[in-house]
Amino acid sequence: xxxxxxxxxxxxxxxxxxxxxxxxxxxxxxxxxxxxxxxxxxxxxxxxxxxxxxxxxxxxxxxxxxxxxxxxxxxxxxxxxxxxxxxxxxxxxxxxxxxxxxxxxxxxxxxxxxxxxxxxxxxxxxxxxxxxxxxxxxxxxxxxxxxxxxxxxxxxxxxxxxxxxxxxxxxxxxxxxxxxxxxxxxxxxxxxxxxxxxxxxxxxxxxxxxxxxxxxxxxxxxxxxxxxxxxxxxxxxxxxxxxxxxxxxxxxxxxxxxxxxxxxxxxxxxxxxxxxxxxxxxxxxxxxxxxxxxxxxxxxxxxxxxxxxxxxxxxxxxxxxxxxxxxxxxxxxxxxxxxxxxxxxxxxxxxxxxxxxxxxxxxxxxxxxxxxxxxxxxx
Amino acid sequence: xxxxxxxxxxxxxxxxxxxxxxxxxxxxxxxxxxxxxxxxxxxxxxxxxxxxxxxxxxxxxxxxxxxxxxxxxxxxxxxxxxxxxxxxxxxxxxxxxxxxxxxxxxxxxxxxxxxxxxxxxxxxxxxxxxxxxxxxxxxxxxxxxxxxxxxxxxxxxxxxxxxxxxxxxxxxxxxxxxxxxxxxxxxxxxxxxxxxxxxxxxxxxxxxxxxxxxxxxxxxxxxxxxxxxxxxxxxxxxxxxxxxxxxxxxxxxxxxxxxxxxxxxxxxxxxxxxxxxxxxxxxxxxxxxxxxxxxxxxxxxxxxxxxxxxxxxxxxxxxxxxxxxxxxxxxxxxxxxxxxxxxxxxxxxxxxxxxxxxxxxxxxxxxxxxxxxxxxxxx
Numbered sequence: 229x230x231x232x233x234x235x236x237x238x239x240x241x242x243x244x245x246x247x248x249x250x251x252x253x254x255x256x257x258x259x260x261x262x263x264x265x266x267x268x269x270x271x272x273x274x275x276x277x278x279x280x281x282x283x284x285x286x287x288x289x290x291x292x293x294x295x296x297x298x299x300x301x302x303x304x305x306x307x308x309x310x311x312x313x314x315x316x317x318x319x320x321x322x323x324x325x326x327x328x329x330x331x332x333x334x335x336x337x338x339x340x341x342x343x344x345x346x347x348x349x350x351x352x353x354x355x356x357x358x359x360x361x362x363x364x365x366x367x368x369x370x371x372x373x374x375x376x377x378x379x380x381x382x383x384x385x386x387x388x389x390x391x392x393x394x395x396x397x398x399x400x401x402x403x404x405x406x407x408x409x410x411x412x413x414x415x416x417x418x419x420x421x422x423x424x425x426x427x428x429x430x431x432x433x434x435x436x437x438x439x440x441x442x443x444x445x446x447x448x449x450x451x452x453x454x455x456x457x458x459x460x461x462x463x464x465x466x467x468x469x470x471x472x473x474x475x476x477x478x479x480x481x482x483x484x485x486x487x488x489x490x491x492x493x494x495x496x497x498x499x500x501x502x503x504x505x506x507x508x509x510x511x512x513x514x515x516x517x518x519x520x521x522x523x524x525x526x527x528x529x530x531x532x533x534x535x536x537x538x539x540x541x542x543x544x545x546x547x548x549x550x551x552x553x554x555x556x557x558x559x560x561x562x563x564x565x566x567x568x569x570x571x572x573x574x575x576x577x578x579x580x581x582x583x584x585x586x587x588x589x590x591x592x593x594x595x596x597x598x599x600x601x602x603x604x605x606x607x
Numbered sequence: 608x609x610x611x612x613x614x615x616x617x618x619x620x621x622x623x624x625x626x627x628x629x630x631x632x633x634x635x636x637x638x639x640x641x642x643x644x645x646x647x648x649x650x651x652x653x654x655x656x657x658x659x660x661x662x663x664x665x666x667x668x669x670x671x672x673x674x675x676x677x678x679x680x681x682x683x684x685x686x687x688x689x690x691x692x693x694x695x696x697x698x699x700x701x702x703x704x705x706x707x708x709x710x711x712x713x714x715x716x717x718x719x720x721x722x723x724x725x726x727x728x729x730x731x732x733x734x735x736x737x738x739x740x741x742x743x744x745x746x747x748x749x750x751x752x753x754x755x756x757x758x759x760x761x762x763x764x765x766x767x768x769x770x771x772x773x774x775x776x777x778x779x780x781x782x783x784x785x786x787x788x789x790x791x792x793x794x795x796x797x798x799x800x801x802x803x804x805x806x807x808x809x810x811x812x813x814x815x816x817x818x819x820x821x822x823x824x825x826x827x828x829x830x831x832x833x834x835x836x837x838x839x840x841x842x843x844x845x846x847x848x849x850x851x852x853x854x855x856x857x858x859x860x861x862x863x864x865x866x867x868x869x870x871x872x873x874x875x876x877x878x879x880x881x882x883x884x885x886x887x888x889x890x891x892x893x894x895x896x897x898x899x900x901x902x903x904x905x906x907x908x909x910x911x912x913x914x915x916x917x918x919x920x921x922x923x924x925x926x927x928x929x930x931x932x933x934x935x936x937x938x939x940x941x942x943x944x945x946x947x948x949x950x951x952x953x954x955x956x957x958x959x960x961x962x963x964x965x966x967x968x969x970x971x972x973x974x975x976x977x978x979x980x981x982x983x984x985x986x
Contacts (some may be wrong), residue, residue: 249855256663348855353794390874408843408863409836415864416827417859422797423820445824448795457788457923464787466894474892476628476727478797478884482891483786485794492798505857513853515845544836544923 236327248350259327260319277375277382283326308591325500343430353572375398376579403550405515414508417446444492456542456575524557535565540578637882638706639698643690656761658755662705687970704879723809755779755958782929784894796825823871831940835921835954903936914944919957
């Protein structure tokens, strides 16, 4: 990647944090961004957890990449998550590459970037790190926490580990553990990176190079899974890329080929290959019920959080069935839960694009939670 | 790949063949295998078209790889395609690497392997080459022609181009043109190969090496798409590979990771990377209706072939919908067509594994066609 991330806004987490792998870390950076203002009653804070290749720059222009924030469709003044009303917080996950502690950071012991010396982290480790940010910002209880895809996984873990730190929660297009197919797709991405000789067991980072070819292929895997078959067919079909007929070559004849190549090779400018390995590993390891003998019911037991679970009908990466399983477990554990399946052809990507029904659902729930939370605080 | 293919049974196609790309070829090898005996009436010949990574060794032990033939579940004495009754023929596609003319063969002009100097071929080119084999074997009209996946595409092209050369046809788990998603998945495989520096624009073949890493990743893409989500979940779920808990490393913790790595790295022993590029390209270019102004109806018009179209309920690579579209077009063109959707969790792989309902359907249709064909020949 081509970006410098040293000057990004961050806190140094001084409190020792015991990772799931057994190691304890402290004094590490956690980069974050906020939008809007925290009100006096502190009843308007919303924590957003980002997905695999996301970062803390949810809205406006990302100051590092100079592109729009990844959730600009949902977060901003007058939008579903209205920054004129709400105080929105997002932190870069540990393991990431936008200023938080990750494999491209310098290991103080060796004065070199960690590379594969970085410990294998988990979704819980990510969440534990982010909880410290709430302390720093002086927020005891959030109005809401939300996230899609891996963001939703972090959210489920957050609610399970810190059930009193949010009033409501909106997990979007996620699951409580990866299916074999999702593990396989992540493994494919990892293998693509590790197959690139430039990767060199993660040591490329010391040479200031990047396994571009492998990382680009890994990104193409992602982009295929983010769209539905129907959505891809409507968007690209068999349309040719600026030519009248087949070229009888291996150039990008079809628009969908050109799209994938573009997505792959622009991604390498903004993301660190080792971070993909670490973050996908965390996703595959995630299993909300693993630490509970009683399974999922135990994970949700006793929570007073008000949930809205959202799925997308054409999402084949985190299917409606997987999202419904969350709802079933929440219901069985006596939690307060609503569920909405948004009918759309846009696949897993639906939460990132302009999908009016989704944004309306998000806004309606948030505004209603705000009223309830204020009333609760007043009493 | 590690195999010598010079001594494989083959014919030399002397007749000039004009390829879709415009070039004309002649005197090229076409490798093939037969099982069973052609009877006196020549009413028992079945032509099998193989899929992407298949070859002519349908049944018994493949003499080159020493492994079972790829369709041993369906073809053999007493099996659905009973070699005690039927004479089964299968040819290696041109562009392949099991003895037929392909990118690893020697270009007589340069005395070096073709590599990327091999022309981009099409499904029609493959089929045109194979038709010459029927002449050589003295078979005017087949009892049946069949094939799954790319084999089904060749079959549809064969029926359209040579409507009088088969009495019946069984396209299995295929489509009349690739969807955007299928093009994308093939492009992913191609990009994985081309990302490998060993590939070196296809010139690796002259150095007697193979882009193993890239080819293995390409193969992993395939194996993910051949299984259904449910089938993969049942087969692997989140089971760990010979360990009690997560290893917190990038080794294969999950069985599904181990499976993919194994499939990827054994494949490179038997298949040429350039062949994957050429054959996937042919699949993506395939569009049965392209040469007909009236679309699919025209492609099937006037055919007297009796069709049985078979799809698998959990196949997401060539969905039941895509197979039904073939049936709809055949019906609309007045053809004689049956359709069977086999209910199974085994995904696209269903036609290659022991799927009793499928094999029973195959056998029933073939035997009934045999009776009809004999009667027709008698009249």
